[in-house]
Amino acid sequence: MKTLSDIPFELDLVSIAKTVHVEPDSPDGRTLAELIETARRMARPKALYTEAFIDAKGAETVTVDGITFTSRMLRANLEPIERVFPFIATCGHEMDTADLPAGDFLVEFWWDAIKAVLLGTAIRHLNEHLKHRYALGRTASMSPGSGDVDVWPIEQQAELFALLGDVKGQIGVELTESFLMKPNKTVSGICFATEVDFHSCQVCRRKDCPSRGAPFDPHLWDQHQHG
Numbered sequence: 445m446k447t448l449s450d451i452p453f454e455l456d457l458v459s460i461a462k463t464v465h466v467e468p469d470s471p472d473g474r475t476l477a478e479l480i481e482t483a484r485r486m487a488r489p490k491a492l493y494t495e496a497f498i499d500a501k502g503a504e505t506v507t508v509d510g511i512t513f514t515s516r517m518l519r520a521n522l523e524p525i526e527r528v529f530p531f532i533a534t535c536g537h538e539m540d541t542a543d544l545p546a547g548d549f550l551v552e553f554w555w556d557a558i559k560a561v562l563l564g565t566a567i568r569h570l571n572e573h574l575k576h577r578y579a580l581g582r583t584a585s586m587s588p589g590s591g592d593v594d595v596w597p598i599e600q601q602a603e604l605f606a607l608l609g610d611v612k613g614q615i616g617v618e619l620t621e622s623f624l625m626k627p628n629k630t631v632s633g634i635c636f637a638t639e640v641d642f643h644s645c646q647v648c649r650r651k652d653c654p655s656r657g658a659p660f661d662p663h664l665w666d667q668h669q670h671g
């Protein structure tokens with residue numbers, strides 16, 4: 445298990461203000477600037493990963509270091525692969541200890557936007573670290589619960605966390621009973637080298653998702669449905 449806990453980050457007022465539709469020079473903009481200043485002091489984005497090897501592949505299963513995942517799409521994506529990198533990247537649990545004004549939904553929304561920037565930084569740092577350390581070329585990743593519900597059921601967060609050991613002790617991320625992660629701006633998954641571009645959004649039919657990273661691919665979706 446390897447932890448990345450000293451991740452450099454930048455929080456740019458202008459770009460965050462643009463994301464949350466606030467004028468930097470307005471009273472709201474000044475409140476946002478104060479929140480960003482607080483975040484600069486307390487944020488500790490982090491990532492955790494391990495290098496793991498596939499023990500076995502079934503019709504719709506993949507067993508990694510003794511832990512079996514069930515997902516036809518994951519199985520298909522890992523067809524030519526022997527080595528994977530299970531990971532978790534997070535904005536850092538420190539961000540959940542901020543003393544925000546209770547019940548101020550706007551401030552909570554802005555704080556979440558700052559956390560999202562930190563998470564993005566942690567993900568990019570992890571990807572660059574993996575590419576550099578393991579000389580990976582193109583990579584892709586899949587996350588339990590990403591894409592349509594049956595692509596890789598969110599319940600398999602339990603197996604992913606089991607694979608990564610004491611996640612809370614290592615990077616402060618907790619898995620709730622409903623398989624969501626705390627802090628909320630955390631991403632888990634399995635990263636793998638690939639020759640073919642893959643993005644979970646390609647097999648997700650959700651309309652108007654503000655976070656969509658790739659268009660829906662009906663051909664890939666059909667393959668997933670019919671194997």
Ligand code: SF4
Nearest residue numbers: 591645648653655656
């Ligand atoms: S379209 Fe949105 S909900 Fe669907 S996988 Fe992409 S980011 Fe997630």
